Amino acid sequence: MSAKKLLVDIHTHVYLPRYASLLRSRTSVPRILSRTTPSGDTEDRLLILDHEPSGGRPVGPQYWDREEKLKFMDKHDIDISVVSTANPWLDFLPPSTAHSLAQDLNTDLESYCSTSPLLPSSSSLNRLYAFGLLPLVPSIPIPHILSTISQISSLPHLKGVIIGTRGIGKGLDDPELELVWEAIEKAGLVIFLHPHYGVGNGEEWGERENGHVLPLALGFPFETTVAITRLILSGILDRYPSLHILLAHSGGTLPLLSSRLSSCIDHDPIVQHCLKHDARWYMSKLWFDAVAYGSEELGFVSDVIGRAEAFDKPGSSASVSVSVGGEGRKKGSERILFGTDHPFFPPLNESEKWRSVVENLEAIDGVRGWDQEAKDGVRGGNALALFGLS
Template identity: 30%
Template structure:
């Protein structure tokens, strides 16, 4: 069984953060005596440094224990560092990508990896992606946009062109939504996270980019956010408004089948609807391990999607 949605932080990355803690405003906080320390970068999105995030042997043992034979490992979104100068972002990306590539190479039957890139400098991001894939990684994990710019913004063209040339897997993973209305009851995570994916995926669909960069394999986290479940509304807008249909070659419903989706939905009925809407070959097992909200082990019955995303026939 594959797991396409897991996160890990290699020792080299933790060492870099400690060596550059002033530069990236890193802080370690003990919030609860029964939990590990929380790590915060630039006073944002603190997360518990569970042992499974940083202990390679424990990560591999847990994976084996639940029957995951091969995991696709991604950098943790809190360490994208998009809000720093791109020189800093690229420096950590290089360390992260090289260390992940080395780990995956040493455990090639059990692991594949995705890179992090300097999305705050798309030319650098293209280079980061190329170097990472030359080192053996399968693509990159990126956020849903940057500084109010969605991923269809022309400024990101160098990155998308490189991703298309490389036929890369691009895993779009949300960051916490900063809408002030959500600042209670864990709503930034509960609905803000899938909402960010919804905005990003809708933008990519309506922009026509899925036709322009048809060799990029775009994976959407958490079952695609809310997009698959409101596609009827988008289809109706396609029928009514040229602003919706102008850039498209087919109905929005058909473009749903051009993405891939993980199974991190925690609801079999929702997952069944998604499979009927996009086809099982577009869904891959995912867990979001080892975050608190993880589906561990992941749903195991989507081998077709795993093979199609990895290019296995």
């Protein structure tokens, strides 16, 4: 009998109790606000984005109670989750608070995972692992970030770090961060790059009330796209080629724009000679979650990854001809990993399986050109390999 193939969720969030209490204590965004409903009940609302519509989103134990996370996993047959603190992390805190809270939350995360049940089919794997937090805020002394990287690498259930797009205030191409990339690479931690702010100042969404749709569906992925593109352009992946960067929401729009990016670089005298490789090549150095909700989108992302190695040298595009949709597509699938974005996007009826989860699983199952091995990889095998869980 063949071993059971595991389902691993690498995009699943928490606000641990310590963080939730901080949000409750605040009087400005980000915050958790208790309010009385028209029927006289009390409910908690989460306000994390500026101009949050509808008085914020519902928030409850599914964000902080580990039993709720495990129940959600059981409901959807998820064997292992690699949890991460949800946005906006520590971004809004002064440096000394950010530093001490990062350390405390990392310890909390370790105990959240290490005291979780073992996977029934394994004597060594837990059901929960985590991405730690770094105190990435303006004016933080770099040694404080480095000491937190050391702390995370000493905690056995912490397998990476979740980071936003702003670095310590100037973005991910900030030269001040050089030692940070070096230390993360050396520690072998996976970087999960996740959006929070969107792009622009919000005016681009217009005046019509569209709820959260425009910032979440478009602002989030564009923000990730800009951040990772700036990181690539600054040569960080050339200088630290063993960095493992996992992009939220299937890399935003980067896969669709990587050839355009390559062309713009080729035609720009300022950046033309800055990179060791054609921009498309870097797609083969990144990992992408499968939170895309559609088979065609996942297939496309794997095509772009699968062809990437052919674009080894700058300007190599003219001589490259790669077939996609067959073996090339399967090749790219190795860098795509299932995720749910739990507890965001809950269903309206609590007893149902979550539509956001089912859609992402069906999307994986329906990709043309992915055989069962490729699908099993995206469902869990690729995550086990990336996080060294065996």
